[in-house]
Amino acid sequence: MVSAWYKGNLKEEVDEALEAGSDLPHSDAYTINGEPGDFCACSKETTYHRTVDYNKTYLLRIINAVMNAELFFAVAQHNLTVVGMDGRYVKPLATSYIMISPGQTMDVLITTNQSLGRYYMAARQYSSEDASVTAFDHVNATAILQYESNYSFPSSPSFPTTLPFYLDYIAALNFTNRIRSLASYEYPVNVPLNITTKMYVTVSMNTIFCPTCSGGVDDEILGTSLNNISWVNPSTDVLQAYYRNISGIYTTDFPDQPPSYYNFTGDEFPDSIELTVQGTKVKVLNYNEAVEIVFQGTNVLTGSVNHPMHMHGYSFYVVGAGFGNFNNEIDPKLYNLVDPPEVTTFGVPKNGWVAIRFVANNPGVFFSSL
Structure with a gap:
């Protein structure tokens, strides 16, 4: 679960913003399963770890629980396959990253077929506002995917180079444009054709x-x-x-x-x-x-x-x-x-x-x- 963390009382801040008619509060950090990760000093010792076995396929159920921000998500040196969205099957979509909207859920397969080691799972905000607007949460939330075995850890996990930057609307568009329903015999679609x-x-x-x-x-x-x-x-x-x-x-x-x-x-x-x-x-x-x-x-x-x-x-x-x-x-x-x-x-x-x-x-x- 990718969510947001605020230093103050969120309800009070939202109530004040609504009363004043101002912009909603911006988070101070994003989190993965409750932790901002290694790049935040307060979380470095408690970063979420997921231990995996080599050459197995795992299902990640990813939820964007952030109040008002789309997020990019990627895993270093690993490809992802999106197989479901919002509880519905989609045609398997092979990708090196995803873009997920607030309240959206995605079912993602990942095969652990890389060299034994530790790899960052990372999320950052996709900001579609004007480039001059910089007052948004820039924290890169991280968790660690760790292969199970006896080996010497590298000094630090590798970071996903495929994670798009904050303003990359082309990356967001390229991802969403590829999403299709499974539309199979077992899972048909029923699109309304005669619109009233x-x-x-x-x-x-x-x-x-x-x-x-x-x-x-x-x-x-x-x-x-x-x-x-x-x-x-x-x-x-x-x-x-x-x-x-x-x-x-x-x-x-x-x-x-x-x-x-x-x-x-x-x-x-x-x-x-x-x-x-x-x-x-x-x-x-x-x-x-x-x-x-x-x-x-x-x-x-x-x-x-x-x-x-x-x-x-x-x-x-x-x-x-x-x-x-x-x-x-x-x-x-x-x-x-x-x-x-x-x-x-x-x-x-x-x-x-x-x-x-x-x-x-x-x-x-x-x-x-x-």
Whole structure:
């Protein structure tokens, strides 16, 4: 498990950031199975070790438990084979590294066929923000893969030279573009083809007018939005309000399209685009409706990053992704409807889009969160 470590009280820091409308706190170190590893003095004596036998194949179940950061992961001098994501089989993907999003899980095979010794398993952040943004966790978390036998250890384990650097979006893209469902006779895919509901949803960083907020600038604080609506937690749970027919808790007018169209991935925007409105708006779907959602990243506030997208209560097929603005005439012709990955978490590319499909066959109230 790859997770994050904070010096302070994380809940208090998050609550303060939300109250002030500022950026969420950044971790002070990443950890593998609870330890930052050899490169942090506080952890050098307690770095996680995994002893292995020579020439055996092991299954690593890797979980990204970090709050808001994608991570690269690699093992020195060893190849990896990804065979599963989010509890679903994928076509075996041979690679020297992986990129894993927050909340995502991967099943990875590793064969211990290298020289007897010790090898670092290492993780570092993939930062998709602008290159000028450097205020993120730069710690390289490490654990040690150690071969079982009688031999003299080298002075230090070898570090994976294949671990991409922080800003390597090409490496991230090359990895995610290769992911495919197994799509075999035993494990078929069932991609919805006759779509009854289509949604085009913009994903943005915005500002919210809040003259009473302590951390605001010019009476504005940071916010995020989908189709220019920033979610407000209701006083009563939405499912409870629906079940008990309580009015005034939420509205059912979440839009299928953004309120206005512009160059979503451009560099300049009207001031009016930066402000978002708040609301508790939901989208109501009929049972067994076949749904396609295109999530469109935007560069509002120069805030375009790789957004991990998670849907509660459902898995979904990722049928397409690309850079720039989604083209409704051209891009659907390039959808993968044969073996798209079926996942519960996937990234909306920086300055790009991702298209997903699913069948609404799990009644309830569920969040789609980014």
